[in-house]
Amino acid sequence: MEYDKSVVNRLKRIEGQIKGVLGMMEQGKDCKDIIMQLSASRNAIDRTMGVIVSTNLEECVRKNVENGEDTEYLVKEAVELLIKSR
Numbered sequence: 325m326e327y328d329k330s331v332v333n334r335l336k337r338i339e340g341q342i343k344g345v346l347g348m349m350e351q352g353k354d355c356k357d358i359i360m361q362l363s364a365s366r367n368a369i370d371r372t373m374g375v376i377v378s379t380n381l382e383e384c385v386r387k388n389v390e391n392g393e394d395t396e397y398l399v400k401e402a403v404e405l406l407i408k409s410r
Contacts, residue, residue: 325380334372341365373409377402 345361381402385395 325383327376328379331372331375331379334368334375338365338368338372341368370409374406377406 341361342365345358345365348358348361381398384398388395388398
């Protein structure tokens with residue numbers, strides 16, 4: 325699978341958020357502020373995983389339809405992957 329540039333950019337922003345959290349910790353910032361930033365990072369990771377899974381699912385379904393193959397198992401597999409990631 326080829327990953328879209330927007331997904332890579334999302335991950336770079338998340339990387340920046342994590343570096344920011346490390347900086348906050350080094351500066352001795354308040355626990356609440358750090359947790360809020362970590363929560364935002366986790367949410368961004370969750371959304372990125374959803375984008376990756378949905379993009380991959382769309383690609384796989386399209387290929388299966390073109391080949392006259394079943395697609396139901398692909399949807400189940402994608403849902404299971406997202407459930408396991410939580």
